[in-house]
Amino acid sequence: MLFFEQLLNGLQLGVMLFLMSAGLTLVFGIMQVVNLAHGSFYMIGAYVAATVTMHSGSFMLGLLAALPAAALAGMVVELLILRRLYHRDHLDQVLATFGLIFFFNELTRIIWGRQPLFMDVPPWLAGSVELLPGVNYPVYRLAIIAVGILVALFLYLLFARTRLGMQIRAGATNREMVAALGVNIRLLYTLIFGLGTLLAGLAGVMAGPILAVEAGMGESILILTFVVIVIGGIGSVRGALVGAVLVGVVDTLARSFLPDLFRLFLDSSAADRMGAALASMSVYIFMALILTCKPAGLFPVND
Amino acid sequence: MATILVFGLLLTLPWLLDLIDQQYLLSLATRVLIYGLAASSLNLILGYGGMVSLGHAAFTGIGGYTVAILAFHSYEKTPILGWLPWLQGTENGLVAWPLAMALAALFGLITGAISLRTKGMHFIMITLAFAQMVYFFFTSLDTYGGSDGLALYGRNQLPVLDLGSDRNFYFLCLGILLTFLYLTYRLVHARFGRVLIGSRENEQRLQVLGYATFGYRLFSYCLAGAAAGLAGALLVNQGEFVSPGLIHWTRSGEIMVMVLLGGMGTLTGPVLGAAALLLLEEYLAMYTEHWMVILGPFLILVVLFARGGLHGLLFGQKEGS
Numbered sequence: 175m176l177f178f179e180q181l182l183n184g185l186q187l188g189v190m191l192f193l194m195s196a197g198l199t200l201v202f203g204i205m206q207v208v209n210l211a212h213g214s215f216y217m218i219g220a221y222v223a224a225t226v227t228m229h230s231g232s233f234m235l236g237l238l239a240a241l242p243a244a245a246l247a248g249m250v251v252e253l254l255i256l257r258r259l260y261h262r263d264h265l266d267q268v269l270a271t272f273g274l275i276f277f278f279n280e281l282t283r284i285i286w287g288r289q290p291l292f293m294d295v296p297p298w299l300a301g302s303v304e305l306l307p308g309v310n311y312p313v314y315r316l317a318i319i320a321v322g323i324l325v326a327l328f329l330y331l332l333f334a335r336t337r338l339g340m341q342i343r344a345g346a347t348n349r350e351m352v353a354a355l356g357v358n359i360r361l362l363y364t365l366i367f368g369l370g371t372l373l374a375g376l377a378g379v380m381a382g383p384i385l386a387v388e389a390g391m392g393e394s395i396l397i398l399t400f401v402v403i404v405i406g407g408i409g410s411v412r413g414a415l416v417g418a419v420l421v422g423v424v425d426t427l428a429r430s431f432l433p434d435l436f437r438l439f440l441d442s443s444a445a446d447r448m449g450a451a452l453a454s455m456s457v458y459i460f461m462a463l464i465l466t467c468k469p470a471g472l473f474p475v476n477d
Numbered sequence: 478m479a480t481i482l483v484f485g486l487l488l489t490l491p492w493l494l495d496l497i498d499q500q501y502l503l504s505l506a507t508r509v510l511i512y513g514l515a516a517s518s519l520n521l522i523l524g525y526g527g528m529v530s531l532g533h534a535a536f537t538g539i540g541g542y543t544v545a546i547l548a549f550h551s552y553e554k555t556p557i558l559g560w561l562p563w564l565q566g567t568e569n570g571l572v573a574w575p576l577a578m579a580l581a582a583l584f585g586l587i588t589g590a591i592s593l594r595t596k597g598m599h600f601i602m603i604t605l606a607f608a609q610m611v612y613f614f615f616t617s618l619d620t621y622g623g624s625d626g627l628a629l630y631g632r633n634q635l636p637v638l639d640l641g642s643d644r645n646f647y648f649l650c651l652g653i654l655l656t657f658l659y660l661t662y663r664l665v666h667a668r669f670g671r672v673l674i675g676s677r678e679n680e681q682r683l684q685v686l687g688y689a690t691f692g693y694r695l696f697s698y699c700l701a702g703a704a705a706g707l708a709g710a711l712l713v714n715q716g717e718f719v720s721p722g723l724i725h726w727t728r729s730g731e732i733m734v735m736v737l738l739g740g741m742g743t744l745t746g747p748v749l750g751a752a753a754l755l756l757l758e759e760y761l762a763m764y765t766e767h768w769m770v771i772l773g774p775f776l777i778l779v780v781l782f783a784r785g786g787l788h789g790l791l792f793g794q795k796e797g798s
Binding site for chain 2: 202208210255258259262264265266268269270272273274275276277278279280281283284393397400401404408447450451454455458459461462465466469470471
């Protein structure tokens with residue numbers, strides 16, 4: 175029963191990671207840009223949602239304000255800075271987006287102060303439901319899982335079934351050819367970047383009621399997001415989905431069961447320490463194992 | 478001429494600071510030298526070898542913790558790890574520092590053997606992942622302070638030199654940095670360096686020529702790790718404190734920023750970068766607590782408009798390497 179509950183928790187973390195990694199891997203796959211500042215848009219989403227929700231009392235209003243805010247911030251960054259770095263080395267992109275992290279973290283400290291904000295779960299999503307006899311699970315976490323599945327479906331339809339999706343995929347393969355066919359590729363890139371940061375903002379909004387909203391909150395999830403896209407195969411949205419669920423489940427299960435596992439052959443305090451240490455390292459060990467076998471990730475994108 | 482001037486300045490700095498009554502700046506200068514060493518070691522693999530490692534702080538962390546843990550057991554008179562009675566702690570730098578370098582190099586050997594199989598973005602991420610493992614490993618060691626870190630009672634001991642004196646410590650760091658720069662210079666101008674630089678430009682071609690490039694790259698990765706481990710050992714000696722913060726990924730990013738800011742692939746660039754970043758932090762922090770809001774855009778401007786870093790700005794184009 176506990177196992178089932180933890181599996182759902184892992185799935186919920188996986189869904190959040192998918193929202194983050196879908197945007198990041200899109201941007202990397204299409205524009206070849208390493209964006210370390212992706213977590214900043216997650217943070218912007220969370221802060222705007224928390225502020226608007228606090229003042230209006232409505233979570234929906236908070237969500238509706240946060241999504242365009244994250245998308246807009248993303249598009250401004252793309253227009254002003256990243257656009258100039260498409261043809262540069264990954265190293266230049268790392269340095270510039272590292273500067274962006276400094277800037278955004280400190281900016282939120284100036285605007286909102288150093289104290290974290292706390293967001294409540296909206297009343298209509300509070301409480302829990304009995305999924306199986308004896309297993310109660312919070313509605314809010316189920317809602318997160320549902321949103322993640324909907325977004326995955328939306329992205330699939332966008333890429334596989336629409337004209338815009340076709341242009342995006344074509345643009346990734348041959349930028350010049352698509353531009354020659356009369357598609358405004360610069361605008362397309364800005365829009366894709368905005369879509370990616372919007373998804374990061376969405377993840378931030380949903381994380382708000384679960385975690386503390388504070389400056390630097392983007393970095394802890396950012397690293398996990400990178401682990402996800404590297405495991406999944408950089409540039410592959412399908413890989414991001416599979417990688418995110420794998421990482422979410424591995425992380426959650428390791429944290430809840432490794433200490434118990436070690437208790438089988440160690441005394442309890444040593445087992446707790448070893449278990450906790452290995453649990454926080456588990457996703458990185460998992461990643462190293464996968465890359466040892468498949469250096470390009472599970473779903474490599476051919477280029 | 479400029480070189481002699483800089484040498485003169487570095488050698489007389491403690492007395493110059495006495496003269497203008499700013500002795501507290503000596504510890505800042507020492508930190509610049511130590512971070513200069515860390516950045517130069519990253520430059521060896523990043524600038525010359527083209528290996529974009531975003532996990533370099535792991536090496537400094539391993540070096541720093543080696544020194545701190547040995548000192549801890551020396552005060553406590555307990556065996557290391559609690560179960561090796563013949564393994565005692567020590568405050569002797571001649572034991573602790575080589576061990577710090579050896580452990581960092583060993584970590585480099587194991588992780589490098591896996592990481593160097595990957596390329597580009599994957600290499601960036603896998604080095605980051607290994608550093609995160611080290612970060613969480615030390616965070617979980619409650620005996621050594623966990624996430625709060627571990628304070629030392631004093632610096633390591635060396636046979637002749639009293640490291641308790643900040644001035645002595647400054648000269649030691651200066652000597653080590655200059656030695657490392659000299660070694661790097663000799664290395665990149667020898668056949669070894671040619672192969673390393675060549676494998677940055679076109680690894681396949683070198684392999685066709687019959688060079689086992691993997692071995693060269695792995696060796697330089699371990700060498701850089703050992704030097705960064707020594708930098709970590711010095712850093713912990715300087716501050717008499719170690720914490721997992723030393724290994725946080727933003728710290729790796731900062732070391733990388735130093736290399737790029739100063740000019741990668743140049744001998745003195747990384748040291749310039751370390752000096753620039755640390756001085757800028759110190760200077761901006763005097764004016765506002767929100768100095769990062771200025772530093773961030775500054776870094777972006779450097780990327781956009783000052784390619785080749787400070788070294789490029791000061792001395793024109795890159796050194797022929």
